Amino acid sequence: MTSFFSNIWLLAKKELADSFSSSLLYVLTGFFSLLMGWLFFNYLVLSSEMTAGTLLQSVFNPIFGNMNFIFLFFAPLLTMHSFALEKRQGTLGLLLLSNLSHIQIILGKFIAIVLSTIFMLSFTLILPLILSFAGYSQWALIFTGYAGIIFSICCYVSVGIFASSLTDNPVISAVISFCILMGMMLIVLSANASDNPIVGEILSYLAIPFHYEGFVRGAVKSYSLVYFVSVTGFFLWLSERSLESRNW
């Protein structure tokens, strides 16, 4: 069991080193932090009363909503190289011939990218910290908001990894993952438009925002956890199938 995780960490460490030595992560982090800071400032100025309840509703809820939306674009960029580049530079064979199983390779890459995005997110922790000086103290809601965004990111990254396993072209990979993610976001429109309440409920359940919003409001439902874990697991499993198909 230890060897299972140490193999995953071996690859994750290397992937993290690659990410932190590439300019892409820093450019995206800089852009993301700047955007979040600017949005935070604007929402704060627009907020009429500075009470804990209104700050949550008029500042943090939209901030978390925007974060989720931005990662819809960032996740394909962060994941597009994961397998596409390995194929292009001929190193995928090196990994496939190693002691690592397919699932260990996929999890190694998944963990590294999720940790990279957590690094990006960590800069936004300064926002609630600033408000804490003004007396804001609803930390549980901030915690569930961040938990929700991390669960969403896990879904996005798993989709991106799957898309990257299908092609050796990073741009095509980014486009595929963006289309899948956009589709998962837009399901909510079909849910709203549906006349049949059961179909509407089912479609709502399949849409990421439906579950994410619960986390932001502090209403963490067990079915939302099941949804995030299932979607992430499903796309990681598809990635494994995609790697396996190379043997044949």
Add this chain to the structure above:
Amino acid sequence: MPNSTEAIGLVGVSKAYPGINALTDINFSVSRGKVHGFLGPNGAGKSTTMNIITGLLHESAGTIRLMGQECVPSERKKLIGYLPEQPPIYPQMLVRDYLEFVAALHGQKTTNAKNSVDKAVASCGLEEVLNRMIGNLSKGYKQRVGIAQALVLGAEILILDEPTVGLDPVSVTEIRNLIQNLKGEHTVLLSSHLLHEISLVCDDITMINHGKLVATGSLKEIEQKFSGAERFTLKADQFNQEIRQKLKTSLDVDSEQKNDLWSLQTNKKIEAKKLLAFLVEHQADVVEFYQDKTQLEDVFKQAMKKEMQ
């Protein structure tokens, strides 16, 4: 039947994709400690065969033996060091870090990994570039790093797919010397388009075309089997039209002038001394006469031609 001197054995190996047979009934074996050349034109199925032997691809039919034991793909990948046509290198990594990473990928613990990396570095002459970024190295050095990663595993069997492709003549010689040094300690299956290189390095060869085996055996056996023409070079003062005509009618030898030399060629087996005796008897005033060594390139072309027929 498997034998103790066999490092790699392919028995009836086939690979089929929907609508196409990439490999059909491939049978050959590679002896331990030898360098075995693997030849074939582009698209012949060399890389597919090599990928199957390493376990990267699964065969549709047939069996593969390594060190006399029948092995499934997951077992094969642990027993073979593999350098694909494109060296599997991470350009942003330092040479040492990369080789240690490869050793760790194959489950070697820190001390063992360090030892095997040091050994591979010494074998491939990488001491000078150990702390340099791979992306900044010359193509020759990148290829050496690729061979070093195949050695790090410590496997007796090495499969090298076109290790000299795209290299300058100096680097080609260096890689050739490196492969020759590996002989004995390692069994090497080597694919290359440089037939001259193959003839210099390899003991045995296997040729495939259109996914089918054309020939396999020692270099000498293959040369004998496929050397379609015997060639001689002659320098003579009186090699006139009359003698050339007689040579053609009596011994079926064609002659062609190249500067002040004559190239004599026949598709029949003929001993050099018999031909020389004929020339002396007809007073051609021979100054220089020798038999041209059959080039592997000729053998290869002849084999491919026969296979096509």
